[in-house]
Amino acid sequence: MSVSDKSTDPASERTDEGPPNFIRDMVLELLQRDPDARLCTRFPPEPNGYLHIGHAKSIVLNFGLARLAPQGTCNLRFDDTNPATEETEYVEAIQADIRWLGFQWDGPVHYASDYFEQLYRWALDLIRAGKAYVDSQSVEELREGRGSFHQEGRVSPYRERSIEENLDLFQRMRAGEFDEGAHVLRAKIDMASKDVKLRDPLMYRIRKVAHHRTGSEWPIYPMYDWAHGQSDAIEEITHSICTLEFQNHRPLYDWFLDTLGISPRPYQTEFGKLNLTYTVLSKRRLLRLVNEGRVSGWDDPRMPTLAGMRRRGITPSALRAFCERVGVSKHDGAVDISLLEYYIREDLDATTRRVLAVLRPLKVVLVNLPEDAAIEVSAPYHPSDEAFGARTLTVTRELYIERDDFMEDPPKKYFRLAPGREVRLRYAAIIRCVEVIKDEAGEVVELRCTWDPETLGAHPPDGRKVKGTIHWVSASQGLDAEVRLYDRLYTVEDPMGHDGDFTEVLNPDSLVTLRGCKVEPSLGDAPVGDRVQFERAGYFCVDPDSRPGAAVFNRTIALKDSWAKIAAKK
RNA sequence: UCGGGGAUCGUCUAAUGGUAGGACUGCGGAUUCUGGUUCCGCCUAUCAAGGUUCGAAUCCUUGUCCCCGAACCA
Numbered sequence: 152m153s154v155s156d157k158s159t160d161p162a163s164e165r166t167d168e169g170p171p172n173f174i175r176d177m178v179l180e181l182l183q184r185d186p187d188a189r190l191c192t193r194f195p196p197e198p199n200g201y202l203h204i205g206h207a208k209s210i211v212l213n214f215g216l217a218r219l220a221p222q223g224t225c226n227l228r229f230d231d232t233n234p235a236t237e238e239t240e241y242v243e244a245i246q247a248d249i250r251w252l253g254f255q256w257d258g259p260v261h262y263a264s265d266y267f268e269q270l271y272r273w274a275l276d277l278i279r280a281g282k283a284y285v286d287s288q289s290v291e292e293l294r295e296g297r298g299s300f301h302q303e304g305r306v307s308p309y310r311e312r313s314i315e316e317n318l319d320l321f322q323r324m325r326a327g328e329f330d331e332g333a334h335v336l337r338a339k340i341d342m343a344s345k346d347v348k349l350r351d352p353l354m355y356r357i358r359k360v361a362h363h364r365t366g367s368e369w370p371i372y373p374m375y376d377w378a379h380g381q382s383d384a385i386e387e388i389t390h391s392i393c394t395l396e397f398q399n400h401r402p403l404y405d406w407f408l409d410t411l412g413i414s415p416r417p418y419q420t421e422f423g424k425l426n427l428t429y430t431v432l433s434k435r436r437l438l439r440l441v442n443e444g445r446v447s448g449w450d451d452p453r454m455p456t457l458a459g460m461r462r463r464g465i466t467p468s469a470l471r472a473f474c475e476r477v478g479v480s481k482h483d484g485a486v487d488i489s490l491l492e493y494y495i496r497e498d499l500d501a502t503t504r505r506v507l508a509v510l511r512p513l514k515v516v517l518v519n520l521p522e523d524a525a526i527e528v529s530a531p532y533h534p535s536d537e538a539f540g541a542r543t544l545t546v547t548r549e550l551y552i553e554r555d556d557f558m559e560d561p562p563k564k565y566f567r568l569a570p571g572r573e574v575r576l577r578y579a580a581i582i583r584c585v586e587v588i589k590d591e592a593g594e595v596v597e598l599r600c601t602w603d604p605e606t607l608g609a610h611p612p613d614g615r616k617v618k619g620t621i622h623w624v625s626a627s628q629g630l631d632a633e634v635r636l637y638d639r640l641y642t643v644e645d646p647m648g649h650d651g652d653f654t655e656v657l658n659p660d661s662l663v664t665l666r667g668c669k670v671e672p673s674l675g676d677a678p679v680g681d682r683v684q685f686e687r688a689g690y691f692c693v694d695p696d697s698r699p700g701a702a703v704f705n706r707t708i709a710l711k712d713s714w715a716k717i718a719a720k721k
Numbered sequence: 722u723c724g725g726g727g728a729u730c731g732u733c734u735a736a737u738g739g740u741a742g743g744a745c746u747g748c749g750g751a752u753u754c755u756g757g758u759u760c761c762g763c764c765u766a767u768c769a770a771g772g773u774u775c776g777a778a779u780c781c782u783u784g785u786c787c788c789c790g791a792a793c794c795a
Contacts (some may be wrong), residue, residue, distance in 0.1 A: 395727090500757080620756095
């Protein structure tokens with residue numbers, strides 16, 4: 152390709168889609184050779200748990216690939232071949248999560264269970280072709296017969312059953328004549344293969360368990376390897392994208408498709424799934440957190456599930472941007488959680504209005520203001536985007552400031568309030584602390600300050616510099632609220648690398664609930680899900696637990712805090 | 722030990738024989754009525770050793786380390 156045709160090169164259109172990657176390149180090359188080539192991907196979750204951010208990467212990848220061509224499509228298919236663990240609740244939650252993330256699959260929702268009949272007929276074909284047989288060994292015999300990495304497999308005594316007998320047995324398996332474990336259907340490949348996966352893998356097992364869609368119609372269920380590739384083929388998927396741990400399955404994937412002679416057929420490509428520091432992404436372990444009550448549910452804001460992140464206040468667009476940026480490769484690494492945090496802040500900074508809220512209130516009395524003072528100030532909702540508008544805040548004689556914004560004996564470089572020192576009240580005027588009131592225990596319970604009217608909405612006329620600005624809420628006008636501060640769920644970067652159980656490194660402070668917080672009056676009618684920035688504190692959203700007059704805010708993420716860094720160094 | 726994959730700044734990822742680039746993090750600085758944002762700057766990488774070549778992250782050889790695989794899970 153020459154440089155001059157760059158403008159018509161499909162590869163040049165990738166600019167808005169994040170960095171290039173080997174799968175995208177593969178598809179782009181195909182499209183360059185044949186612009187009319189069919190392009191169909193699929194997202195194939197098993198409905199046995201909720202979607203997490205790792206699935207988001209896969210969704211963004213698969214839907215993104217389909218969009219590379221105008222005729223490209225991406226299916227949603229539930230890989231529901233194990234009725235013991237799958238439920239309708241998950242089927243519904245997964246669809247809601249995909250839509251929330253901002254994607255819509257093409258055509259109807261597909262299910263591997265839609266293909267049970269076709270799969271069954273193909274299995275009969277394989278038996279007739281002498282490529283599959285019914286084995287009647289026990290689980291233990293099967294396992295032993297499979298051999299090991301260093302030892303060849305042993306041929307089953309049932310391997311040479313006649314085609315007629317296999318047909319009869321398999322049909323009776325399907326008819327429900329046998330108990331679980333009595334027989335299995337195996338592909339006849341090669342018990343001596345160095346690839347353990349190819350040592351006559353199981354295609355069907357007997358499971359007398361009701362299926363969430365097919366009920367009790369089927370007493371036998373196809374195994375993943377038998378169902379997946381054929382399901383792809385039925386849907387005429389062209390690119391079957393999956394994660395690295397399925398690389399070992401590809402020879403089998405190919406064997407079934409080739410042996411059946413299905414055409415056109417899909418091809419599997421693997422990529423490294425997303426891993427995140429301070430995070431565990433494994434449906435089995437997330438299920439444990441839920442079942443053991445370590446979190447409040449699949450949508451606990453600390454969970455890396457899409458449902459949890461949604462409740463936490465994280466936006467779909469931040470997630471999408473993150474998934475684009477982490478890239479796609481065959482390297483199995485762990486992305487630093489700070490990259491995710493960056494995209495969350497970037498999006499929220501642009502899209503949320505600023506409000507004032509005091510999380511840990513400390514009372515301040517402005518001694519030179521009359522009892523009924525009500526000084527109105529206009530405060531823009533966003534520092535750089537006028538479209539957000541403004542609201543009016545009222546300064547009253549008594550108000551609340553953050554406990555952290557006052558220190559009796561401040562260290563160097565602390566430019567907030569201290570005895571005798573000045574600070575600006577955000578959007579209002581400068582105050583000076585003239586008296587500190589303590590209780591019997593010696594704890595500071597109130598500050599007396601003077602209000603400097605000359606600095607209301609203006610710099611001090613005498614030119615003096617007041618570096619600090621703090622947020623505040625009127626004592627009489629502020630609203631009470633509950634605030635839930637969320638932090639990382641684990642105390643270590645790699646919870647699974649920890650010796651022992653991953654629950655041992657759960658962060659005991661991952662949720663801190665604050666009651667008696669004070670928020671500005673404009674928040675009185677904030678709807679559930681509403682996202683705001685509490686100035687100087689972080690981004691928050693209204694939790695569904697909120698009740699009229701008793702709002703609950705979840706902290707999505709704190710603002711970057713360079714003072715905390717300075718303070719921590721000392 | 723057998724089979725399949727993978728090794729590039731601290732992290733993720735580009736560069737497919739021709740200047741090792743970007744993002745995040747970290748560290749400085751400027752601006753700022755958010756210790757936020759924004760802007761500017763700096764630090765830091767080709768797993769190792771040989772070989773081919775004018776030239777190697779890229780090709781070859783050997784080695785090292787890491788991941789996956791012996792479920793009637795997906």
